[in-house]
Amino acid sequence: MGFSKKLDELADLNSSRFHAIESHKMLIAWIFAVASIIALGYFFHGQKIVFSGIAEAAETTVSMPEAVEVVKIHVIPGQEVQAGDTLVELSRPDLAVRMNELTRELDALEGRTNLNSADIDQKVASIQSDLNIKRNTILLEIDKLSQQYEQNKAISSKLKSISTSIKTDSSNGILLSIRNLKQELKIAESNAASQIRLLRGSKGLAKSSNKTEAEALRREMDILKQQQQELTIIAKEGWVVATVEARDGEKISSYNPIITLTHKAVTLVRGYINEKVYTRIQVGDAIEVISGSGERMDGEVLGMSSRIVPYPIRLLKMVDMPLYGREVMIRVPDKNGLLLGEKVTIAEKSKMPKILENSAIQGGQE
16 A cells, blocks of 8 residues: 555656646747747848839829810920920810900990990989079079169159058069079079989999999909910920820810820839738838939838729739739939839838848839
């Protein structure tokens, strides 16, 4: 019994030692795995992301917000143009029609203004003429009465037999008539003045209203004239004609391209970064651009597309194996040796020693 018990104790001790050793191994394995993951993550995070792109130039498209008709194209693809050169002449039939309508409306408004003014002036003149006639008539009557009053006064002074009361009544009647005539003249002048003020006030109001309407029509005419001038497209700086999308006499819908212009020198690079690593690049990041001849230049990420797109065919190693990624627009220095359409290598700034630089698009595609 004692020997058997010792064997059991020895077996339990060996089992405990075995479990301790296994636990120790498992702990070491976990530590090693975690360390490996951390090391791998640090290693891959430190790798430079290298991808490819195509050298481009800033472009602008000549188009119009309204439908137009091409009168004459003055340029051809590949032609260099300078500031002030005429690119294309356009026409808008609706613009010409509206300008003719405005011209007629302005002429008619001016005619109405002159007619109303002349009519009011004629009415004022008629009132003044009637007033003058009435004034002359009343003044003549007053003059007659005044003479009669003086005559009566002279006769009365010689006829001593006529009573004083009779002479006074006669004189008072003439004086009363004179006062009435003067009052009538005063009322007529006041009425005429009121009518003339009303007529001249309405004349001023009509002129003001017509002036406001005419100013609105002239402002619209100025806008149309400006739009008419803009139908002759003039180059504002030096460009190279990339494409001509229209012909003489062709009708172009609104915002459809007529001419595409591009700068002669490379100003941008359009890169394509693989969808698996595109988060490594952000707007504003400093970027290194390497030409096919090995020239290096600093660049800056201007923008990134908001969706995943397929790579251009010329950037694929194998045409039958398409790749997808995000477009990256990169600004490069104005003075550079890049050629339009040249394939370039784009690399983020190093965080660790250069690992993938010798592979043009390995880091962006793998």
